[in-house]
Amino acid sequence: xxxxxxxxxxxxxVISLFNAVIFALTLGYNYYQSRxxxxxxxxxxxxxxxxxxxxxxxxxxxxxxxxxxGIARSLETSPHNERELLTLIRSSIEQNPEISGAxxxxxxxxxxxxxxxxxxxxxxxxxxxxxxxxxxxxxxFPYPYxxxxxxxxxxxxxxxxxxxxxxxxxxxxxxxCSVPFYKDTASGKxxxxxxxxxxxxxxxxxxVSSIKILxxxxxxxxxxxxxxxxxxxxxxxxxxxxxxxxxxxxxPSLRELGKKMVRGETGFIHYQSLVGFSSWMYYTPxxxxxxxxxxxxxxxxxxENVRKLxxxxxxxxxxGILLLxxxxxxxxxxxxxxxxxxxxxxxEIAAGNFDVELPATQSKDEVGELAHNFQVMRxxxxxxxxxxxxxxxxxxxxxxxxxxxxxxxxxxxxxxxPPFPDHPEFDIxxxxxxxxxxGGDFYDFFFIDKNHLCFLIAxxxxxxxxxxxxxxxxxxxxxxxxxxxxxPDKILSSVNNILAxxxxxxxxxxxxxxxxxxxxxxxxxxxAGHNPPLMIDSHGVRYLTPKPGLMLGALSGTVFVTExxxxxxxxxxxxxxxxxxxxxxxxxxxYGEERMLKALQGAPRDDLxxxxxFISSDVAQHANGAPQSDDITMLAIKMAKKRxx
Amino acid sequence: MxxxxxxxxxxxxxxxxxxxxxxxxxFLLPRLVAAGTLLKSATLMPLWSPQAQFAGYYVALEKxxxxxxxxxxxxxxxxxxxxxxxxxxxxxxxxxxxxxxTALQHRTAGTHLxxxxxxxxxxxxxxxxxxxxxxxxxxxMEGKKVxxxxxxxxxxxxxxxxxxxxxxxxxxxxxSVNLFLRGGIDVTSAMWYNEYHTIINSGIDPEELNxxxxxxxxxxxxxxxxxxxxxxLQKDPTLAAAFVDASLEGxxxxxxxxxxxxxxxxxxxxxxxxxxxRVQQKWMLDRMRxxxxxxxxxxxxxxxxxxxxxxxxxxxxxxxxxxKYPAYRDFVWRADAVQK
Numbered sequence: 001x002x003x004x005x006x007x008x009x010x011x012x013x014v015i016s017l018f019n020a021v022i023f024a025l026t027l028g029y030n031y032y033q034s035r036x037x038x039x040x041x042x043x044x045x046x047x048x049x050x051x052x053x054x055x056x057x058x059x060x061x062x063x064x065x066x067x068x069x070g071i072a073r074s075l076e077t078s079p080h081n082e083r084e085l086l087t088l089i090r091s092s093i094e095q096n097p098e099i100s101g102a103x104x105x106x107x108x109x110x111x112x113x114x115x116x117x118x119x120x121x122x123x124x125x126x127x128x129x130x131x132x133x134x135x136x137x138x139x140x141f142p143y144p145y146x147x148x149x150x151x152x153x154x155x156x157x158x159x160x161x162x163x164x165x166x167x168x169x170x171x172x173x174x175x176x177c178s179v180p181f182y183k184d185t186a187s188g189k190x191x192x193x194x195x196x197x198x199x200x201x202x203x204x205x206x207x208v209s210s211i212k213i214l215x216x217x218x219x220x221x222x223x224x225x226x227x228x229x230x231x232x233x234x235x236x237x238x239x240x241x242x243x244x245x246x247x248x249x250x251x252p253s254l255r256e257l258g259k260k261m262v263r264g265e266t267g268f269i270h271y272q273s274l275v276g277f278s279s280w281m282y283y284t285p286x287x288x289x290x291x292x293x294x295x296x297x298x299x300x301x302x303x304e305n306v307r308k309l310x311x312x313x314x315x316x317x318x319x320g321i322l323l324l325x326x327x328x329x330x331x332x333x334x335x336x337x338x339x340x341x342x343x344x345x346x347x348e349i350a351a352g353n354f355d356v357e358l359p360a361t362q363s364k365d366e367v368g369e370l371a372h373n374f375q376v377m378r379x380x381x382x383x384x385x386x387x388x389x390x391x392x393x394x395x396x397x398x399x400x401x402x403x404x405x406x407x408x409x410x411x412x413x414x415x416x417x418p419p420f421p422d423h424p425e426f427d428i429x430x431x432x433x434x435x436x437x438x439g440g441d442f443y444d445f446f447f448i449d450k451n452h453l454c455f456l457i458a459x460x461x462x463x464x465x466x467x468x469x470x471x472x473x474x475x476x477x478x479x480x481x482x483x484x485x486x487x488p489d490k491i492l493s494s495v496n497n498i499l500a501x502x503x504x505x506x507x508x509x510x511x512x513x514x515x516x517x518x519x520x521x522x523x524x525x526x527x528a529g530h531n532p533p534l535m536i537d538s539h540g541v542r543y544l545t546p547k548p549g550l551m552l553g554a555l556s557g558t559v560f561v562t563e564x565x566x567x568x569x570x571x572x573x574x575x576x577x578x579x580x581x582x583x584x585x586x587x588x589x590x591y592g593e594e595r596m597l598k599a600l601q602g603a604p605r606d607d608l609x610x611x612x613x614f615i616s617s618d619v620a621q622h623a624n625g626a627p628q629s630d631d632i633t634m635l636a637i638k639m640a641k642k643r644x645x
Numbered sequence: 646m647x648x649x650x651x652x653x654x655x656x657x658x659x660x661x662x663x664x665x666x667x668x669x670x671x672f673l674l675p676r677l678v679a680a681g682t683l684l685k686s687a688t689l690m691p692l693w694s695p696q697a698q699f700a701g702y703y704v705a706l707e708k709x710x711x712x713x714x715x716x717x718x719x720x721x722x723x724x725x726x727x728x729x730x731x732x733x734x735x736x737x738x739x740x741x742x743x744x745x746x747t748a749l750q751h752r753t754a755g756t757h758l759x760x761x762x763x764x765x766x767x768x769x770x771x772x773x774x775x776x777x778x779x780x781x782x783x784x785x786m787e788g789k790k791v792x793x794x795x796x797x798x799x800x801x802x803x804x805x806x807x808x809x810x811x812x813x814x815x816x817x818x819x820x821s822v823n824l825f826l827r828g829g830i831d832v833t834s835a836m837w838y839n840e841y842h843t844i845i846n847s848g849i850d851p852e853e854l855n856x857x858x859x860x861x862x863x864x865x866x867x868x869x870x871x872x873x874x875x876x877x878l879q880k881d882p883t884l885a886a887a888f889v890d891a892s893l894e895g896x897x898x899x900x901x902x903x904x905x906x907x908x909x910x911x912x913x914x915x916x917x918x919x920x921x922x923r924v925q926q927k928w929m930l931d932r933m934r935x936x937x938x939x940x941x942x943x944x945x946x947x948x949x950x951x952x953x954x955x956x957x958x959x960x961x962x963x964x965x966x967x968x969k970y971p972a973y974r975d976f977v978w979r980a981d982a983v984q985k
Contacts, residue, residue: 145819150816154830224826240924
């Protein structure tokens with residue numbers, strides 16, 4: 001389950017990867033910059049090296065050129081006879097060890113009219129100075145047509161020849177410095193001949209070849225034609241030009257480079273060396289000959305240290321990232337561990353076990369805080385649930401008590417119908433549906449003597465337990481006072497006075513109280529602020545209009561009036577509380593007295609229970625499931641048919 | 646099976662004798678060949694020191710083609726100071742490579758030499774100037790310094806100048822191109838297969854040069870051909886025929902195996918202590934192939950066409966280089982004539 005700790009994996013991935021990227025970028029930049037710095041240093045180093053080499057070569061070449069020039073000027077300024085000429089040449093070679101051969105080659109008939117060609121030449125041979133006549137040495141190809149003669153002759157200036165092998169003198173590589181000299185004539189300057197000084201290039205090429213730059217770097221020397229004079233590729237020396245190599249390798253860029261070199265340019269370039277490795281090359285001309293000296297620095301070796309350093313840094317970085325990863329794993333695990341324990345604990349808590357042991361954390365960080373808060377939360381939850389349990393228990397107890405109260409209240413109201421089976425003169429039916437467990441509405445009926453039935457309906461101004469208790473008092477008072485006084489107005493006045501006496505809670509009750517003479521159907525009634533009852537007889541259904549009267553308990557000393565009516569046989573008096581007419585549907589529309597009147601007109605009249613149930617169901621239909629805030633109480637009393645017998 | 650010791654001994658005796666004879670033959674034969682008892686000795690002097698211009702001869706020698714044709718050939722040293730025409734005349738060489746112009750001059754001067762084969766079918770000679778000098782045509786060379794080789798080689802350019810009626814400042818040029826490279830002359834004579842490439846490989850691009858082939862100026866002065874003295878030919882026509890056939894076969898082999906050929910040529914160059922530049926030699930060999938291809942559909946490798954011969958001879962006569970010239974049939978000896 002390696003991905004269970006997904007936070008650890010994320011931590012490791014993000015931190016390690018970012019670190020690796022940052023490190024790689026840093027390393028790359030470092031490598032690049034090192035290269036740039038190295039290249040800068042290299043450029044000045046290679047320039048210094050090349051310039052010092054050029055300087056050494058140039059010094060030698062300049063000395064030889066100076067000597068040659070000296071002879072030429074000397075021959076121009078004063079006439080020399082043969083002996084003087086030979087002494088001059090000989091001394092020049094004897095005094096200048098770098099000169100391997102020197103001579104003066106005259107134009108045809110310029111030395112004297114007798115000799116066509118004349119070219120005395122001294123040269124070193126086995127440590128001695130020997131003498132030769134060039135006009136005799138080159139019979140097949142007379143000296144005036146050799147490059148060393150012809151080029152300065154045509155150009156009229158000092159020239160260094162292209163290096164060549166002198167087969168006569170042990171096949172050594174030589175270059176000749178040639179200086180033309182003139183005679184002033186009437187028609188202007190006239191060429192008399194060419195003074196030549198040879199130098200052996202062996203020491204020069206050896207000097208260049210001896211340059212070792214690191215392990216594989218080297219110096220090279222090219223002639224004006226691009227001919228290779230000194231180079232590690234020994235076979236190419238005096239055989240290949242830079243351009244023939246370029247052609248052989250089919251490399252136009254090499255040819256372009258060669259052209260820059262032979263043009264006498266100076267440059268520092270990165271290129272693939274002729275030997276085949278990537279290198280830096282600095283090339284610069286040797287001014288007097290126009291040859292090119294190049295120093296080649298192998299890039300691989302130059303960068304070896306940088307590369308090594310980079311490798312070391314890479315290894316270190318790798319190890320560092322590895323360590324970092326381990327550290328991240330450690331820290332992440334340390335952070336995750338209490339979280340994981342917490343998760344386990346919360347699973348338990350979620351399952352309802354609040355007594356599970358929460359992991360102890362010593363850390364003061366966010367996780368520690370979280371664990372601590374969790375601990376507090378658990379305690380709070382525990383307390384809350386405890387309270388809730390207690391409250392629920394209390395509520396349940398109250399509920400059950402209320403249920404008992406409901407039963408008691410219900411049992412207080414006469415509920416056995418027909419209540420007086422031995423009195424066929426009338427019929428009576430009543431129902432009360434309390435809005436809460438216990439209600440404030442009540443009804444009652446009882447005989448106060450043999451022929452007089454007292455019946456009443458009442459509505460306590462409040463609901464619930466207080467109303468129920470008040471109702472108990474009111475009902476008891478009404479019954480005892482009813483039986484004692486026997487007149488509705490007196491009953492109400494008396495009960496009102498008693499209730500109003502200690503009415504600290506300001507509770508009231510409306511009452512409609514009536515006494516029926518069951519023999520005649522005469523009804524005496526008094527109203528204490530209750531809804532007017534309805535009369536259902538042969539004339540139809542109508543509201544009575546009793547005097548309103550004040551509610552009981554409001555004001556002591558209130559006077560009530562007894563009114564009279566007579567219930568015809570089969571006439572019904574219908575009493576109700578406002579819970580009926582004020583029953584609300586979900587749209588808060590009241591049931592209303594109009595609708596009740598209509599309902600009663602259509603209700604069955606023979607059976608009072610059916611009539612009341614009809615009204616109840618009509619109210620329920622109107623309410624359409626909306627909870628009712630008031631008790632719904634109805635009472636109906638009906639005189640029987642007149643007995644014929 | 647019965648064992649017969651005597652019979653076995655007799656058989657082995659016979660075998661040993663045979664081996665002895667074979668060994669003797671194998672040992673002696675090359676000696677005899679080397680001593681020339683079986684092969685005819687002959688010498689060849691090329692026009693110049695060893696280079697791919699003569700690859701066919703060196704390859705034929707090296708690959709034993711001459712030996713196969715019954716010739717024990719020796720290629721003589723050539724180059725500066727060696728004149729193949731003189732060597733022919735003096736009899737120091739049996740065969741020589743000569744330019745047609747040279748051969749004609751010598752022939753009209755009384756040296757009875759004969760063209761055995763014409764190797765180059767078109768002229769490779771050119772006049773090169775730098776574009777910066779503004780020389781666009783032969784006419785532009787008026788008064789300019791023009792490098793010309795000494796000797797017969799300068800005949801074609803001189804003929805062109807004469808025909809165009811211009812006067813140039815002739816400067817005798819050596820075998821190096823340095824005089825031209827340094828600016829000592831405005832125009833240089835060059836061979837396509839050699840000096841032209843040397844100039845290119847001294848760092849001057851073809852685009853920087855104006856190049857005029859003499860053959861494009863109506864001067865198809867055919868160069869390398871194989872010549873021998875008439876008396877040598879009369880003495881042993883089969884040898885001459887064999888030499889020509891072997892040489893041409895050598896050339897064909899050279900073109901079919903350029904790398905091997907270059908190895909052989911460079912080997913001879915090194916032996917002669919010459920700068921050996923493979924790229925240069927490859928260029929030369931490739932150009933020789935171009936130059937040896939017959940110009941006309943009816944042409945044949947190694948055969949001097951009569952109209953080419955007449956054209957060259959006529960120009961030379963017009964320019965006063967020769968007074969009259971021998972008839973084509975007299976000058977050219979056809980190798981296939983031997984078979985007749």
